[in-house]
Amino acid sequence: MSSMPTQSTYITSHKNYSNEKSKVMPQVVINTRPVERAAPLTQHLQAAGLTVVEMPMLTLRPRPTTDLDIALMHQWLAGEYKALVIVSPTAAASGLVAWQSLEHEKRKYKTKDGNDKYAQSLLEGLSLPSPLIAVGEATAAEFSQVRIDTTSYQILQPETANNEGMLAMPEIDSLQAGDKLLIWRGLGGRRLLVDTLQTRGVHIDSIAWYERTMPIDALTQYQQWQQAFLTHSTASDIALLKQPKPIVVISSAAAFEHWSNIVNDSQSTTVDEEQDSDAVADIEQRLSLTLKDFTYVVLGERLANMVAAQQLNYWRVEDLSPDTILSAIHSKI
Template identity: 25%
Template sequence: MTRPRAQALKLAGLITEQGGEAVLFPLLEISPVADHGPLRSAITRIESYSLAIFISPNAAAFSLPHILARQAWPRGLRPVAIGQSTVMSLASYGLGDTLAPVARFDSEAVLELPELQRAAIAGRRILILRGNGGRELLADQLRERGAEVDCVSCYQRSAPSDAASLVALWRYGWLDALTISSSEGLRNLVDLLDESSRACLRSTPVFVPHQRIADLAKELDLQRVVLSGPGDAGIIAALCAYDWLQ
């Protein structure tokens, strides 16, 4: 399990229920940003936004306490979530009527929502709450559609310092598969490994919930890449259906 620890617990529980053993090895460590100035600035003008897009559950967890400590969520500001985990995170803070895709959970799917087409957003202000770095596709496309977009980093992602515990599992033959939920996490893993450990990675079944991650895995010469359905349900279904004797 390579998601940030807090996000991995539900899937870890599902794996345990099915008789597997879930080992947590987060490839992205999540922490608050050092400078909250941009977020504070956005909060002062939050009434001016029509939509607030939360890129992940972490975006909700690291922004909403600051926003709600200052004021109630504005009635005219509609939340938008990339995926259902983020929808649930927003609901835990009392936010409802959230826009979210239902089939795929990525920026491309959000951009397909009718409420984010040019006719609906031209001339409107949109706030994107996210981590440091990441793709600019969402912001760029919304600007092309005529929206005024502010991007605010409210948390930061960093790679672990070493992969010693993971390498030890490979060495003793105790690791049967990896689940990887982001391209950034996969790159972090490859960067942490020496050549002999990369050889172990190439021969280990790797379960990924998005075609973009699968494409990167194949570019990195991983030999046993399994593209699952989205979310925890998709990953656990793929794990249960996999032929472990192959």
């Protein structure tokens, strides 16, 4: 865990500054979660009195389903895996669509001569061929929208909604050499679960239902926010403005890479514009923020190490629940 981050102070010169009172701005939190996952955190932080800016650093884009993906699904339905691990709500939703489609085809084929039997089979729900492990509540909730027969196996969740929490589950901890595990996921992401199990000799198959890309308007959105933030921070009617560093919530290596690129690109653009300008602008018009002008809330050891390597201030959390993130922020404000 890093030490308490220092606060940046932006000072605007003013001829009557000694007669003005200090004004403390509210804490700004930048939520970089994908659009589909941002709302619960934003609402929770806003309810706690924080100013939240939604600035997605990831767009979740569906990937085409391949023949190999379908083959792995057939193997899972045939009971060849000790468990199915699902690492996100998006993976759950995408995999569920494929599962329903395959089950629909199978049942229709088996009951093609008896429509009543086919209708009855649909009412019985989807049958789990192995334990299903959902990383968190939002992921598990995707399966509440359909009827699933849990007579033989249950939908399980770890106590802590992350890779470490899943590794501690008996269903995962008991896996040994030769056992097979299937994972529904997005392209990329943390590898702690996979790497740990492969070291034990467990065979891992995975289906990447989606990929993470940078939103096309991310740079423009950041630059617009930065301009408004700096303009507000250096407003001439404020003599002394004590401005805490904006806090950026980062949940993945891909999101941090995109954020870093955007901040650095925006800084380079500002420098180029200054050099091309004939007139020297006021200081507030020339300023641009750097990565060190922010404080970070990051998920897990891998991401914490990435942020620490750039000598940035951060708070590490072990899960992305709104309560956990708010507690981390309040522990340092």
